[in-house]
Every structure is written in structure tokens, then in C-alpha cells.
Amino acid sequence: MALSSGLLVGGLALALLASDVAVAYTRALAATLGAPAFVVGVVLVALGTDLPEIANSVASHVQGEGDVNVGDSVGSTLTQYTLVLGLFPLVIALIAISRRQVGLVTVLTAAGLVLTTALVADGWLGRVDGVVLVAAWGVAMTMVTRLLPQAQHDDPPSVRVRGHLPQAAVVLVALLAVGAGATAAVRGLVSLSEELGVPEFLLAFFGASLGTSAPEIAVDLTALRRGVPAIALGDALGSSLIDSTLSIGVGPIVAPAAVTARLAVLASLYTLGAILVVGTLLVVRRRHDRRSGAVLIGLYALSYAVLVAGE
Numbered sequence: 001m002a003l004s005s006g007l008l009v010g011g012l013a014l015a016l017l018a019s020d021v022a023v024a025y026t027r028a029l030a031a032t033l034g035a036p037a038f039v040v041g042v043v044l045v046a047l048g049t050d051l052p053e054i055a056n057s058v059a060s061h062v063q064g065e066g067d068v069n070v071g072d073s074v075g076s077t078l079t080q081y082t083l084v085l086g087l088f089p090l091v092i093a094l095i096a097i098s099r100r101q102v103g104l105v106t107v108l109t110a111a112g113l114v115l116t117t118a119l120v121a122d123g124w125l126g127r128v129d130g131v132v133l134v135a136a137w138g139v140a141m142t143m144v145t146r147l148l149p150q151a152q153h154d155d156p157p158s159v160r161v162r163g164h165l166p167q168a169a170v171v172l173v174a175l176l177a178v179g180a181g182a183t184a185a186v187r188g189l190v191s192l193s194e195e196l197g198v199p200e201f202l203l204a205f206f207g208a209s210l211g212t213s214a215p216e217i218a219v220d221l222t223a224l225r226r227g228v229p230a231i232a233l234g235d236a237l238g239s240s241l242i243d244s245t246l247s248i249g250v251g252p253i254v255a256p257a258a259v260t261a262r263l264a265v266l267a268s269l270y271t272l273g274a275i276l277v278v279g280t281l282l283v284v285r286r287r288h289d290r291r292s293g294a295v296l297i298g299l300y301a302l303s304y305a306v307l308v309a310g311e
Helices: 002-031 037-049 051-062 066-090 099-120 127-147 164-196 200-212 214-225 229-243 246-254 261-285 290-310
Strands: none
Touching (some): 002 164, 037 051, 037 127, 037 214, 037 229, 051 066, 051 164, 051 214, 051 229, 051 246, 066 099, 066 200, 066 214, 066 246, 066 290, 099 127, 099 229, 127 229, 127 246, 214 229, 229 246, 261 290
């Protein structure tokens, strides 16, 4: 058990550290595009902070553990839409909400979860399923970049390596490190579930998703402290969109695997309901404060009772 725990913790730590580097250089590259801050958050920063989930998806399926992929990805979608967003008002008491921005990403994420629910219902994620999910993310990104208005631009962090190609190389190396860490973490998670007698899906949904969502928490709270709420909001919502589509889809393209249909469908439907509540609440109020933050965190806490009861 000590070895399994060490693999899980050490693998996640490596993945998180490497993803931090990848995020910094991804944002530096994005600055040359002059993209709006919210769109940078949804499209580029979210892709960087979601590297652990994406790498975990591939690592899980290579090892034949589809439950770990779906549990982590769907769990991360819920974690970021509820817990991560719920923490925002602790840093900035009041955040203005754009109905168009939040509404569009919420609808796209909900569509991704509906698609995921339909694809996991038969207990199998194959290559065609993966291609469909990845394509859905591509369509969503096209809609985000074309339908959202121009806004505030990101102020990227200072990085040591200059030049487009060298920075792209740094991102690539960081991605490889994320993949290595995620592979070790998956192996440790599976071993722990066997030793503790806990279903892999639940461990991934509640445990791994918290670990792989750590980059979002770190990046978003830093962005809030630095006065760039658009980046923080875009990253949290964009990461959820990636988790409901691209993250789940990459793994089965590499290696199809079985999933526990009952738990996967239950988790996906609960998460779907939660993000619709969150999106509607923020769009109607047009603000995010400690009251809405408490509702979001409450939705996250309720998921424990729902998933454990349905196990």
C-alpha cells in the first residue's frame, strides 16, 4: 500500500509540476496571437491546465482502465464547475459575469456530457467514440473563438526561453513529463483500489480528479490575485469543456477499454445537472459572489452522497 500511495502521490506531483511549466509557456505563446483574455483561458490556458487529465486518459486506456479515465474526466468537470469556481469569491468578493461567455461554454459543456453519457451507456469506449468526442471539442473551440466578442488580453508570465520554436519544445517536453507522471499515478490508483476494495471509478472521480484539478486551482487563484478574472473564469469553464470531450476521447483512440456503465452514467448525469444549475445561476445573477460560491461548493459536496449511494 505504501508503494501504491507513493506512485499515486509522486506521479500526480510530477504531472502537476510539469503542467505548470507547460501552462506558463502556452500562455507566452498565446500572447503573440493577441487573443481575448477569456478566450485564451478557454482555449489555451485550459488546455495547459488540463494536461494531467489528458495524459491520465491515455495512460488509463493503455493499461485497460477505462473507469479511471471517465471517473477522473467527469469528476474534474464537476470539480472545476463547482468547487474551483466556488473558491473564486474567497479571493475576489464580486466577479462580473458575461451572460454570453458563461452561457455559451455551459451549453457546450452540457452537450459534451450528454454525448459522453450516450457513449458510455454500453460499457465500452472505442476508437470511434473517442474520435467523436475529440471532434466535439474541436467544434466547440471553433464556436468559442468565432462567437465570443473581443475583450481584455492576457498578460503572460515571464519565461526564460524565448522564440516560438524553443517555447514549443519546452511545452512538448513538459507534456512528456506529465504523461510519465500520470502513468505512474494510474498504476498507483489501480493498486490502491484493489487493496482497499474501493471501485476504481469512485477513487478516480473523487480522488484523482482533485489531484488533476490542482493546476486549475493554482492558475485560477493566481490569476484572480493578479487582477485577471477573465483568465481564471475562462480556464475553469474551458477545462470543464475539455474534460467532458477531449480528455475522455483521447484515451480510447489510443486503446479502447471497458467502463462501468452504471457509475459512469450516474456521474455524468449528476455532473450535467450540476453544471446546468451553476451556469443558469451565474447567467441569471450576472455576478459571482460568496452566496453563489456557497451554492457551488454545496453541489460538489452533494455529489459524494449521490455517487456513494449509487455504487
